[in-house]
Amino acid sequence: MVKHPMSVELEQAIITRRGTQLLGPIDLSLSGTGFTIVLGPNGAGKTSLLKVLHGVTRLSSGRVRWSVPDKEAREAQAYVFQKPIMLRRSVRQNLAFPLQLLNFPKAEIAERVTHWSGRIGLEDALNRPATRLSGGEQQKLALARALIREPQVLFLDEPCANLDGRSTLEIEKLLLAASTAGTRIIMTTHDLGQARRLASDVVFLLNGKVREQATAQDFFSAQQTEEAQAFLNGDIIE
Amino acid sequence: MNEIWAGIQAAFRLIVTLDPDLVQITLRSLQVSLSALVIASAIALPLGTWLAIRRFRFRRLTIATLNALMGLPPVVVGLIVYLLLSRSGPFGVLGLLFTPTAMIIAQVIIITPLIASITHQAMRELWAEYHDLLISLNTTKRQRIWTLIRDGRRTLLTAALAGFGRAIGEVGAIMIVGGNIDNATRVLTTAIALETGKGDFTLALGLGFVLIALALLVNFAIHALSRTEREGRW
Numbered sequence: 001m002v003k004h005p006m007s008v009e010l011e012q013a014i015i016t017r018r019g020t021q022l023l024g025p026i027d028l029s030l031s032g033t034g035f036t037i038v039l040g041p042n043g044a045g046k047t048s049l050l051k052v053l054h055g056v057t058r059l060s061s062g063r064v065r066w067s068v069p070d071k072e073a074r075e076a077q078a079y080v081f082q083k084p085i086m087l088r089r090s091v092r093q094n095l096a097f098p099l100q101l102l103n104f105p106k107a108e109i110a111e112r113v114t115h116w117s118g119r120i121g122l123e124d125a126l127n128r129p130a131t132r133l134s135g136g137e138q139q140k141l142a143l144a145r146a147l148i149r150e151p152q153v154l155f156l157d158e159p160c161a162n163l164d165g166r167s168t169l170e171i172e173k174l175l176l177a178a179s180t181a182g183t184r185i186i187m188t189t190h191d192l193g194q195a196r197r198l199a200s201d202v203v204f205l206l207n208g209k210v211r212e213q214a215t216a217q218d219f220f221s222a223q224q225t226e227e228a229q230a231f232l233n234g235d236i237i238e
Numbered sequence: 239m240n241e242i243w244a245g246i247q248a249a250f251r252l253i254v255t256l257d258p259d260l261v262q263i264t265l266r267s268l269q270v271s272l273s274a275l276v277i278a279s280a281i282a283l284p285l286g287t288w289l290a291i292r293r294f295r296f297r298r299l300t301i302a303t304l305n306a307l308m309g310l311p312p313v314v315v316g317l318i319v320y321l322l323l324s325r326s327g328p329f330g331v332l333g334l335l336f337t338p339t340a341m342i343i344a345q346v347i348i349i350t351p352l353i354a355s356i357t358h359q360a361m362r363e364l365w366a367e368y369h370d371l372l373i374s375l376n377t378t379k380r381q382r383i384w385t386l387i388r389d390g391r392r393t394l395l396t397a398a399l400a401g402f403g404r405a406i407g408e409v410g411a412i413m414i415v416g417g418n419i420d421n422a423t424r425v426l427t428t429a430i431a432l433e434t435g436k437g438d439f440t441l442a443l444g445l446g447f448v449l450i451a452l453a454l455l456v457n458f459a460i461h462a463l464s465r466t467e468r469e470g471r472w
Contacts, residue, residue, distance in 0.1 A: 056373050074376050085371040088364075088389045098375055 005032020006067055006076060006152050006184065008053060013062035015048055015208075023048045023208040024062065030186065030203075032067065035179045037195040037216070038188040040205035041237060046188040047082075049205065050155045053186065054079050073153075078146035082158040084138040086130040091122050094130045094141055098149045116144040119174065136167030143171060147178055154178060156187040160194060172198060192232065196220055204228050206237065245443020249451075252444050260445070264452060267425040270338050270412070271405040274345035278405075279398050282350045286357025286397075287383045287390075290365045301358060307351035312344075316411030319344045323415065336417040341425070344411040349401035356397035364390045399457055406453055426452070 007030060014024035023045040030036060030053075038046045051057035052064060055074055066073035078098075087094050095113045104112075117123045120140040125133070130141060139159055146154060156175070160168040168191075175198065179185050189195055195202065199216035204225075212219060212228050223229045230237045252260045289301060321327050323335040323343075334340045364386050372382050387394060409427035416423035418432060426449045433442035 054374065056370070079370075079374040081370055081374075085368065087368070087371075087385075101375060101377060101381060 004068075004152070006073060007032040008067070008073075009065045010052070011063050011065065013052060013064065014060050015045075015052065015057065016060040021208060023052065026062070026208075026210055028203065028210055028213065033182075033184060034200040035175075035198055036186045036201050036203060037199035038186065038203045038205060039192075039195060039231065040188075041231065043207075044205040045208040046205055047157050048208070049203075050079070050157055050186065050188060054155050076152040078149055078151035078154050080139075080142050080146050080154070080156045080159050082161050084135075084142035086133075086138055086141070088129070088131060090127050091117065091130050091133070091141060092126040095145055095148055098145060102149070112148050116148050120144045121170075136163050136170070139163060139167065140171060140174070143174055147174070147183070151183060153184040153186065156185065158188050158190060160189065160191065168194070204231070206231075241439050242443060244440045246447060248440045248444030249447035252448065253451075260448065262421070263424055263426055263429050263445075264448065266338065266423075267406060267427070267449075267452070268456075270341045270425060271345065271402060273338075274342045274349060274405050275398060275402045277342070278346045278350040278353055278401055281346075282353035282401070283357050283387055283394055283397070284383060285350075286354040287361045287386050288379075289354075289358045290361035291379070291382055291386070301355075304351050304355050304358070308355050310348060310351065311410075312348055312408055313410035313414065315347050316344055316414030319347065319411065319415045335415065336419060336423055338416070338423060340415040341412040341423060344415045345405045345408060348408060348411060349405050352404055353397045353401040356400055357394055360390055360393035360397065361386050364393075395460060399460060402456060403453060406449065406456075 009030075010026050010028040012024070013026040013028075015022045026049070028049075038049060040046050048057060052059060054077055055064070055070070056079070068076075087097060089097070092113055095116055096109045099109045099112060113126070114123070117126055120137075120143070122133075122137060122141060122144075125137075130138065133141060143156075143159065159175075160171055163171070172194065175185060175187075179198075187198070196216070199219075201215050202212070202219040203210055204212040204219070204227075206227050211225050212223065214224070219228070220232070223232060227237050251257075289297065289304070319340060320335065322329050323332070323340055324330055325335075334343070365382075368382075368386065368389070372385060377385070407427060409431055412423075412425060413428050413431065416425070416428065418424050418428040424432075426445055430442045430445045430449070433439075433445065
Protein backbone atom coordinates (compact mmCIF):
# COMPACT_ATOMS: atom_id res chain seq x y z
CA MET A 1 0.00 0.00 0.00
CA VAL A 2 1.36 3.40 -0.95
CA LYS A 3 1.26 5.68 2.04
CA HIS A 4 1.12 9.43 1.81
CA PRO A 5 2.58 11.10 4.89
CA MET A 6 -0.03 12.74 7.11
CA SER A 7 1.34 15.55 9.23
CA VAL A 8 -0.58 17.11 12.09
CA GLU A 9 -0.55 20.40 13.97
CA LEU A 10 -1.98 21.34 17.33
CA GLU A 11 -2.83 24.99 17.75
CA GLN A 12 -3.38 26.36 21.25
CA ALA A 13 -4.88 23.02 22.24
CA ILE A 14 -6.43 23.03 25.71
CA ILE A 15 -8.44 20.42 27.60
CA THR A 16 -10.25 21.61 30.69
CA ARG A 17 -12.38 19.33 32.83
CA ARG A 18 -14.36 20.57 35.83
CA GLY A 19 -12.33 23.74 36.00
CA THR A 20 -8.96 21.97 35.91
CA GLN A 21 -6.70 22.36 32.93
CA LEU A 22 -5.51 18.87 32.03
CA LEU A 23 -3.64 19.75 28.88
CA GLY A 24 -2.25 22.82 27.22
CA PRO A 25 -2.05 25.27 25.86
CA ILE A 26 -0.08 23.22 23.37
CA ASP A 27 1.31 24.21 20.00
CA LEU A 28 2.84 21.18 18.37
CA SER A 29 3.75 20.13 14.88
CA LEU A 30 4.41 16.50 13.96
CA SER A 31 5.67 15.52 10.54
CA GLY A 32 4.11 12.74 8.50
CA THR A 33 6.91 10.26 9.04
CA GLY A 34 8.97 8.90 11.89
CA PHE A 35 8.59 7.31 15.28
CA THR A 36 7.67 9.86 17.93
CA ILE A 37 7.96 8.94 21.58
CA VAL A 38 6.00 11.04 24.04
CA LEU A 39 7.73 11.14 27.41
CA GLY A 40 6.79 12.63 30.74
CA PRO A 41 5.89 11.71 34.31
CA ASN A 42 2.45 10.42 35.34
CA GLY A 43 -0.22 13.04 34.85
CA ALA A 44 1.85 15.00 32.34
CA GLY A 45 -0.91 14.62 29.74
CA LYS A 46 0.63 11.96 27.48
CA THR A 47 -2.53 9.90 27.07
CA SER A 48 -4.66 13.04 26.67
CA LEU A 49 -2.35 14.25 23.92
CA LEU A 50 -2.63 10.94 22.07
CA LYS A 51 -6.41 10.89 22.39
CA VAL A 52 -6.70 14.46 21.19
CA LEU A 53 -4.57 13.70 18.14
CA HIS A 54 -6.62 10.57 17.46
CA GLY A 55 -9.84 12.54 17.81
CA VAL A 56 -11.45 10.52 20.61
CA THR A 57 -11.07 13.31 23.16
CA ARG A 58 -12.46 16.73 22.34
CA LEU A 59 -10.52 19.89 22.95
CA SER A 60 -11.99 22.57 25.19
CA SER A 61 -10.36 25.12 22.90
CA GLY A 62 -7.80 25.21 20.12
CA ARG A 63 -7.68 22.87 17.17
CA VAL A 64 -6.11 19.77 15.67
CA ARG A 65 -5.28 20.15 12.01
CA TRP A 66 -4.31 17.16 9.89
CA SER A 67 -2.84 17.60 6.43
CA VAL A 68 -5.83 15.66 5.04
CA PRO A 69 -9.56 16.06 5.75
CA ASP A 70 -10.57 14.94 9.27
CA LYS A 71 -12.67 11.97 8.11
CA GLU A 72 -9.85 10.68 5.95
CA ALA A 73 -7.40 11.21 8.81
CA ARG A 74 -9.54 9.22 11.27
CA GLU A 75 -9.94 6.34 8.87
CA ALA A 76 -6.19 6.14 8.38
CA GLN A 77 -5.42 5.86 12.11
CA ALA A 78 -5.33 3.08 14.68
CA TYR A 79 -4.89 3.16 18.44
CA VAL A 80 -3.48 0.61 20.87
CA PHE A 81 -4.43 1.08 24.50
CA GLN A 82 -2.25 0.53 27.55
CA LYS A 83 -4.59 -2.17 28.79
CA PRO A 84 -5.54 -4.20 25.72
CA ILE A 85 -9.26 -4.25 25.06
CA MET A 86 -10.21 -7.71 23.90
CA LEU A 87 -13.55 -8.36 22.28
CA ARG A 88 -15.28 -11.36 23.86
CA ARG A 89 -14.53 -13.34 20.75
CA SER A 90 -11.89 -15.67 19.40
CA VAL A 91 -8.44 -14.50 18.35
CA ARG A 92 -9.51 -14.91 14.72
CA GLN A 93 -12.63 -12.79 15.20
CA ASN A 94 -10.69 -10.12 17.06
CA LEU A 95 -8.27 -9.82 14.15
CA ALA A 96 -11.04 -9.81 11.58
CA PHE A 97 -13.18 -7.23 13.40
CA PRO A 98 -11.63 -3.97 12.05
CA LEU A 99 -11.73 -5.34 8.51
CA GLN A 100 -15.34 -6.44 8.85
CA LEU A 101 -16.26 -2.92 9.92
CA LEU A 102 -14.75 -1.69 6.65
CA ASN A 103 -16.59 -4.37 4.63
CA PHE A 104 -13.45 -6.08 3.36
CA PRO A 105 -14.09 -9.18 1.20
CA LYS A 106 -14.10 -12.42 3.21
CA ALA A 107 -11.19 -13.88 1.27
CA GLU A 108 -8.99 -10.89 2.01
CA ILE A 109 -9.98 -10.92 5.68
CA ALA A 110 -9.02 -14.59 5.92
CA GLU A 111 -5.72 -13.92 4.18
CA ARG A 112 -4.79 -11.01 6.43
CA VAL A 113 -5.88 -12.86 9.58
CA THR A 114 -3.65 -15.80 8.64
CA HIS A 115 -0.76 -13.45 7.90
CA TRP A 116 -1.04 -11.45 11.11
CA SER A 117 -1.71 -14.39 13.40
CA GLY A 118 1.56 -15.81 12.08
CA ARG A 119 3.38 -12.54 12.64
CA ILE A 120 2.39 -12.50 16.30
CA GLY A 121 2.84 -16.23 16.85
CA LEU A 122 -0.80 -16.97 17.53
CA GLU A 123 -1.56 -19.04 14.43
CA ASP A 124 -2.31 -22.06 16.61
CA ALA A 125 -4.59 -20.06 18.90
CA LEU A 126 -6.95 -18.62 16.31
CA ASN A 127 -10.01 -20.30 17.79
CA ARG A 128 -9.15 -19.57 21.41
CA PRO A 129 -11.09 -16.89 23.30
CA ALA A 130 -8.96 -13.75 23.20
CA THR A 131 -9.72 -12.96 26.82
CA ARG A 132 -7.93 -16.13 27.89
CA LEU A 133 -4.61 -15.15 26.35
CA SER A 134 -1.74 -13.97 28.53
CA GLY A 135 -1.13 -10.23 28.95
CA GLY A 136 1.71 -10.26 26.42
CA GLU A 137 -0.32 -12.24 23.90
CA GLN A 138 -3.28 -9.91 24.33
CA GLN A 139 -1.12 -6.86 23.69
CA LYS A 140 0.41 -8.46 20.58
CA LEU A 141 -3.09 -9.29 19.39
CA ALA A 142 -4.23 -5.71 20.04
CA LEU A 143 -1.25 -4.46 18.05
CA ALA A 144 -1.92 -6.86 15.18
CA ARG A 145 -5.59 -5.85 15.21
CA ALA A 146 -4.49 -2.25 14.83
CA LEU A 147 -1.95 -2.98 12.11
CA ILE A 148 -4.17 -5.32 10.11
CA ARG A 149 -5.92 -2.26 8.65
CA GLU A 150 -2.54 -0.95 7.49
CA PRO A 151 -3.02 2.41 9.18
CA GLN A 152 -0.94 5.38 8.12
CA VAL A 153 -0.72 6.62 11.69
CA LEU A 154 -0.53 4.35 14.73
CA PHE A 155 -0.98 5.64 18.28
CA LEU A 156 0.22 3.51 21.18
CA ASP A 157 -0.35 4.31 24.82
CA GLU A 158 2.36 2.55 26.82
CA PRO A 159 1.85 -0.72 24.96
CA CYS A 160 4.55 -2.54 26.90
CA ALA A 161 3.57 -1.49 30.42
CA ASN A 162 3.53 -4.54 32.72
CA LEU A 163 5.00 -6.83 30.07
CA ASP A 164 8.12 -8.92 30.51
CA GLY A 165 11.29 -8.35 28.48
CA ARG A 166 10.53 -11.01 25.88
CA SER A 167 7.03 -9.73 25.13
CA THR A 168 8.36 -6.18 25.03
CA LEU A 169 11.00 -7.19 22.53
CA GLU A 170 8.45 -8.95 20.31
CA ILE A 171 6.23 -5.87 20.31
CA GLU A 172 9.15 -3.60 19.55
CA LYS A 173 10.05 -5.78 16.55
CA LEU A 174 6.53 -5.45 15.21
CA LEU A 175 6.60 -1.70 15.75
CA LEU A 176 9.95 -1.24 14.02
CA ALA A 177 8.74 -3.35 11.09
CA ALA A 178 5.60 -1.21 10.82
CA SER A 179 7.64 1.96 11.04
CA THR A 180 10.01 0.72 8.34
CA ALA A 181 6.98 -0.09 6.18
CA GLY A 182 5.93 3.54 6.40
CA THR A 183 3.49 3.67 9.31
CA ARG A 184 3.77 6.89 11.30
CA ILE A 185 4.02 5.92 14.97
CA ILE A 186 3.29 8.13 17.96
CA MET A 187 3.75 6.34 21.26
CA THR A 188 3.92 7.08 24.96
CA THR A 189 6.20 5.17 27.28
CA HIS A 190 7.78 5.32 30.72
CA ASP A 191 10.60 3.08 29.61
CA LEU A 192 13.56 5.30 28.74
CA GLY A 193 15.47 2.36 27.33
CA GLN A 194 12.63 1.65 24.98
CA ALA A 195 12.45 5.31 24.01
CA ARG A 196 16.16 5.26 23.14
CA ARG A 197 15.71 2.06 21.09
CA LEU A 198 12.71 3.19 19.10
CA ALA A 199 12.41 6.96 18.88
CA SER A 200 13.27 9.07 15.90
CA ASP A 201 12.04 12.12 17.77
CA VAL A 202 10.81 12.90 21.26
CA VAL A 203 8.12 15.12 22.74
CA PHE A 204 8.61 15.77 26.45
CA LEU A 205 5.51 16.78 28.39
CA LEU A 206 5.20 18.18 31.88
CA ASN A 207 2.05 19.43 33.59
CA GLY A 208 0.12 19.28 30.34
CA LYS A 209 2.57 21.36 28.36
CA VAL A 210 5.25 20.52 25.81
CA ARG A 211 8.58 21.31 27.46
CA GLU A 212 10.80 19.91 24.73
CA GLN A 213 10.49 18.60 21.22
CA ALA A 214 13.64 17.35 19.52
CA THR A 215 15.14 14.52 17.55
CA ALA A 216 15.86 11.52 19.71
CA GLN A 217 19.59 12.03 19.32
CA ASP A 218 19.40 15.64 20.47
CA PHE A 219 17.00 14.92 23.29
CA PHE A 220 19.02 12.11 24.81
CA SER A 221 22.40 13.83 24.35
CA ALA A 222 21.64 17.47 25.19
CA GLN A 223 18.39 18.33 26.94
CA GLN A 224 17.28 21.92 26.73
CA THR A 225 15.43 22.11 30.03
CA GLU A 226 16.28 21.24 33.61
CA GLU A 227 13.08 19.24 33.91
CA ALA A 228 14.04 16.99 31.00
CA GLN A 229 17.48 16.51 32.46
CA ALA A 230 15.99 15.63 35.84
CA PHE A 231 13.51 13.25 34.20
CA LEU A 232 16.24 11.41 32.33
CA ASN A 233 18.29 11.24 35.54
CA GLY A 234 15.37 9.52 37.23
CA ASP A 235 14.68 12.39 39.58
CA ILE A 236 11.16 13.11 40.77
CA ILE A 237 9.88 16.19 38.98
CA GLU A 238 6.67 18.15 39.46
CA MET B 239 -49.20 -33.51 50.69
CA ASN B 240 -51.44 -36.17 49.17
CA GLU B 241 -52.74 -33.64 46.69
CA ILE B 242 -49.23 -32.72 45.59
CA TRP B 243 -48.36 -36.37 45.09
CA ALA B 244 -51.61 -36.87 43.21
CA GLY B 245 -50.75 -33.83 41.12
CA ILE B 246 -47.38 -35.31 40.17
CA GLN B 247 -49.10 -38.57 39.22
CA ALA B 248 -51.70 -36.66 37.19
CA ALA B 249 -48.99 -34.72 35.39
CA PHE B 250 -47.13 -37.94 34.63
CA ARG B 251 -50.32 -39.58 33.35
CA LEU B 252 -51.22 -36.57 31.19
CA ILE B 253 -47.78 -36.49 29.65
CA VAL B 254 -47.39 -40.23 29.11
CA THR B 255 -50.81 -40.58 27.49
CA LEU B 256 -50.22 -37.39 25.47
CA ASP B 257 -53.59 -36.11 26.58
CA PRO B 258 -54.99 -34.21 23.56
CA ASP B 259 -56.24 -31.30 25.67
CA LEU B 260 -52.91 -31.02 27.43
CA VAL B 261 -51.00 -31.09 24.15
CA GLN B 262 -53.25 -28.44 22.64
CA ILE B 263 -53.08 -26.17 25.68
CA THR B 264 -49.32 -26.62 25.98
CA LEU B 265 -48.71 -25.86 22.33
CA ARG B 266 -50.88 -22.75 22.60
CA SER B 267 -48.99 -21.63 25.69
CA LEU B 268 -45.74 -22.05 23.83
CA GLN B 269 -47.05 -20.34 20.72
CA VAL B 270 -48.29 -17.32 22.64
CA SER B 271 -45.30 -16.95 24.95
CA LEU B 272 -42.60 -17.61 22.35
CA SER B 273 -44.26 -15.22 19.89
CA ALA B 274 -44.41 -12.58 22.60
CA LEU B 275 -40.78 -13.30 23.48
CA VAL B 276 -39.58 -12.91 19.89
CA ILE B 277 -41.46 -9.64 19.38
CA ALA B 278 -40.47 -8.23 22.79
CA SER B 279 -36.83 -9.21 22.24
CA ALA B 280 -36.80 -7.54 18.84
CA ILE B 281 -37.88 -4.33 20.56
CA ALA B 282 -36.15 -4.60 23.92
CA LEU B 283 -32.66 -5.83 23.01
CA PRO B 284 -31.81 -2.93 20.65
CA LEU B 285 -33.63 -0.48 22.94
CA GLY B 286 -31.72 -1.54 26.07
CA THR B 287 -28.44 -1.48 24.16
CA TRP B 288 -29.20 1.90 22.62
CA LEU B 289 -29.95 3.30 26.08
CA ALA B 290 -26.58 2.00 27.29
CA ILE B 291 -24.55 3.82 24.66
CA ARG B 292 -26.61 6.88 23.86
CA ARG B 293 -26.49 10.06 25.91
CA PHE B 294 -29.51 12.32 25.64
CA ARG B 295 -31.36 14.81 27.75
CA PHE B 296 -33.99 12.62 29.42
CA ARG B 297 -31.92 9.44 29.54
CA ARG B 298 -32.07 9.00 33.33
CA LEU B 299 -35.80 9.59 33.33
CA THR B 300 -36.26 7.11 30.49
CA ILE B 301 -34.26 4.44 32.32
CA ALA B 302 -36.12 5.09 35.57
CA THR B 303 -39.43 4.80 33.72
CA LEU B 304 -38.30 1.58 32.07
CA ASN B 305 -37.33 0.12 35.44
CA ALA B 306 -40.64 1.20 36.92
CA LEU B 307 -42.51 -0.45 34.04
CA MET B 308 -40.93 -3.78 35.01
CA GLY B 309 -43.41 -3.84 37.84
CA LEU B 310 -46.44 -3.22 35.64
CA PRO B 311 -49.43 -5.05 37.15
CA PRO B 312 -50.45 -7.59 34.48
CA VAL B 313 -54.12 -7.19 35.33
CA VAL B 314 -53.94 -3.48 34.55
CA VAL B 315 -52.13 -4.21 31.29
CA GLY B 316 -54.85 -6.74 30.47
CA LEU B 317 -57.53 -4.19 31.22
CA ILE B 318 -55.93 -1.51 29.04
CA VAL B 319 -55.38 -3.92 26.15
CA TYR B 320 -58.98 -5.10 26.59
CA LEU B 321 -60.27 -1.53 26.32
CA LEU B 322 -58.09 -0.85 23.28
CA LEU B 323 -59.19 -4.02 21.49
CA SER B 324 -62.84 -4.09 22.57
CA ARG B 325 -65.42 -3.34 19.92
CA SER B 326 -65.84 0.26 21.13
CA GLY B 327 -62.06 0.77 21.46
CA PRO B 328 -59.73 2.33 18.88
CA PHE B 329 -58.57 -1.05 17.58
CA GLY B 330 -61.92 -2.83 17.93
CA VAL B 331 -62.30 -3.01 14.19
CA LEU B 332 -59.40 -5.48 14.04
CA GLY B 333 -61.44 -8.05 15.93
CA LEU B 334 -58.49 -9.21 17.99
CA LEU B 335 -60.12 -9.47 21.42
CA PHE B 336 -60.31 -13.03 22.77
CA THR B 337 -57.73 -14.29 20.29
CA PRO B 338 -54.17 -15.53 20.86
CA THR B 339 -52.98 -12.33 19.14
CA ALA B 340 -54.50 -10.24 21.92
CA MET B 341 -52.74 -12.44 24.47
CA ILE B 342 -49.45 -11.96 22.62
CA ILE B 343 -49.93 -8.18 22.61
CA ALA B 344 -50.55 -8.14 26.36
CA GLN B 345 -47.51 -10.31 27.04
CA VAL B 346 -45.31 -8.16 24.82
CA ILE B 347 -46.30 -5.09 26.84
CA ILE B 348 -45.56 -6.89 30.10
CA ILE B 349 -42.18 -8.40 29.23
CA THR B 350 -40.63 -5.73 26.97
CA PRO B 351 -39.65 -3.42 29.89
CA LEU B 352 -38.24 -6.38 31.80
CA ILE B 353 -36.03 -7.54 28.92
CA ALA B 354 -35.02 -3.98 28.02
CA SER B 355 -34.07 -3.16 31.60
CA ILE B 356 -31.91 -6.28 32.09
CA THR B 357 -30.38 -5.66 28.67
CA HIS B 358 -29.55 -2.08 29.61
CA GLN B 359 -27.80 -3.14 32.80
CA ALA B 360 -25.73 -5.75 31.01
CA MET B 361 -24.91 -3.61 28.00
CA ARG B 362 -23.86 -0.70 30.19
CA GLU B 363 -21.06 -2.83 31.63
CA LEU B 364 -20.02 -4.16 28.24
CA TRP B 365 -20.09 -0.66 26.76
CA ALA B 366 -17.76 0.55 29.51
CA GLU B 367 -15.40 -2.27 28.53
CA TYR B 368 -15.61 -1.70 24.76
CA HIS B 369 -16.11 2.07 24.67
CA ASP B 370 -12.58 3.21 23.86
CA LEU B 371 -11.99 0.52 21.26
CA LEU B 372 -15.23 1.08 19.38
CA ILE B 373 -14.82 4.85 19.43
CA SER B 374 -11.23 4.47 18.28
CA LEU B 375 -12.31 2.26 15.39
CA ASN B 376 -14.64 5.01 14.23
CA THR B 377 -17.69 2.76 14.40
CA THR B 378 -21.18 3.97 13.58
CA LYS B 379 -23.97 3.81 16.19
CA ARG B 380 -25.46 0.83 14.39
CA GLN B 381 -22.13 -1.01 14.42
CA ARG B 382 -21.70 -0.32 18.14
CA ILE B 383 -25.17 -1.61 19.00
CA TRP B 384 -24.68 -4.72 16.88
CA THR B 385 -21.24 -5.42 18.37
CA LEU B 386 -22.58 -5.12 21.91
CA ILE B 387 -25.59 -7.32 21.18
CA ARG B 388 -23.41 -9.93 19.52
CA ASP B 389 -20.77 -10.05 22.24
CA GLY B 390 -23.24 -9.71 25.09
CA ARG B 391 -25.48 -12.45 23.77
CA ARG B 392 -25.06 -14.66 26.82
CA THR B 393 -26.41 -12.00 29.13
CA LEU B 394 -29.07 -11.10 26.61
CA LEU B 395 -30.13 -14.72 26.58
CA THR B 396 -30.63 -14.49 30.32
CA ALA B 397 -32.71 -11.36 29.80
CA ALA B 398 -34.81 -13.12 27.18
CA LEU B 399 -35.28 -16.15 29.44
CA ALA B 400 -36.41 -13.90 32.26
CA GLY B 401 -38.95 -12.47 29.84
CA PHE B 402 -40.06 -15.92 28.78
CA GLY B 403 -40.44 -16.98 32.40
CA ARG B 404 -42.66 -14.02 33.09
CA ALA B 405 -44.67 -14.58 29.91
CA ILE B 406 -45.32 -18.31 30.29
CA GLY B 407 -46.33 -17.87 33.92
CA GLU B 408 -48.59 -14.88 33.33
CA VAL B 409 -52.29 -15.32 33.99
CA GLY B 410 -54.05 -12.04 34.84
CA ALA B 411 -53.69 -10.16 31.57
CA ILE B 412 -54.24 -13.09 29.23
CA MET B 413 -57.29 -14.16 31.17
CA ILE B 414 -58.82 -10.73 30.52
CA VAL B 415 -57.87 -10.32 26.86
CA GLY B 416 -58.00 -14.01 25.92
CA GLY B 417 -61.11 -14.98 27.81
CA ASN B 418 -59.88 -18.52 28.60
CA ILE B 419 -61.98 -19.96 25.78
CA ASP B 420 -61.70 -23.72 25.36
CA ASN B 421 -60.00 -24.74 22.11
CA ALA B 422 -59.26 -21.10 21.33
CA THR B 423 -57.42 -19.10 23.98
CA ARG B 424 -57.00 -21.47 26.90
CA VAL B 425 -53.37 -21.80 27.99
CA LEU B 426 -51.72 -23.61 30.88
CA THR B 427 -52.00 -20.80 33.40
CA THR B 428 -55.62 -19.98 32.66
CA ALA B 429 -56.45 -23.69 32.66
CA ILE B 430 -54.85 -24.03 36.09
CA ALA B 431 -56.87 -21.07 37.35
CA LEU B 432 -60.04 -22.64 35.93
CA GLU B 433 -59.41 -26.09 37.42
CA THR B 434 -58.55 -24.55 40.78
CA GLY B 435 -61.81 -22.61 40.66
CA LYS B 436 -63.67 -25.83 39.93
CA GLY B 437 -61.96 -27.50 42.88
CA ASP B 438 -60.10 -30.03 40.74
CA PHE B 439 -56.78 -29.53 42.49
CA THR B 440 -55.27 -32.70 41.15
CA LEU B 441 -55.63 -31.65 37.53
CA ALA B 442 -54.63 -28.07 38.41
CA LEU B 443 -51.46 -29.35 40.06
CA GLY B 444 -50.83 -31.69 37.17
CA LEU B 445 -51.01 -28.80 34.73
CA GLY B 446 -48.85 -26.79 37.12
CA PHE B 447 -46.10 -29.40 37.02
CA VAL B 448 -46.32 -29.53 33.25
CA LEU B 449 -45.93 -25.74 33.21
CA ILE B 450 -42.86 -25.90 35.42
CA ALA B 451 -41.37 -28.70 33.33
CA LEU B 452 -42.05 -26.71 30.17
CA ALA B 453 -40.34 -23.60 31.52
CA LEU B 454 -37.29 -25.66 32.53
CA LEU B 455 -37.24 -27.47 29.21
CA VAL B 456 -37.26 -24.26 27.19
CA ASN B 457 -34.47 -22.84 29.35
CA PHE B 458 -32.31 -25.92 28.88
CA ALA B 459 -33.08 -26.06 25.17
CA ILE B 460 -32.08 -22.45 24.58
CA HIS B 461 -28.90 -22.90 26.59
CA ALA B 462 -28.04 -26.05 24.65
CA LEU B 463 -28.80 -24.47 21.29
CA SER B 464 -26.70 -21.43 22.01
CA ARG B 465 -23.93 -23.61 23.49
CA THR B 466 -23.44 -21.08 26.23
CA GLU B 467 -22.31 -23.63 28.75
CA ARG B 468 -19.78 -25.32 26.53
CA GLU B 469 -16.28 -24.56 27.69
CA GLY B 470 -14.20 -22.59 25.25
CA ARG B 471 -16.89 -22.19 22.58
CA TRP B 472 -17.12 -18.72 21.10
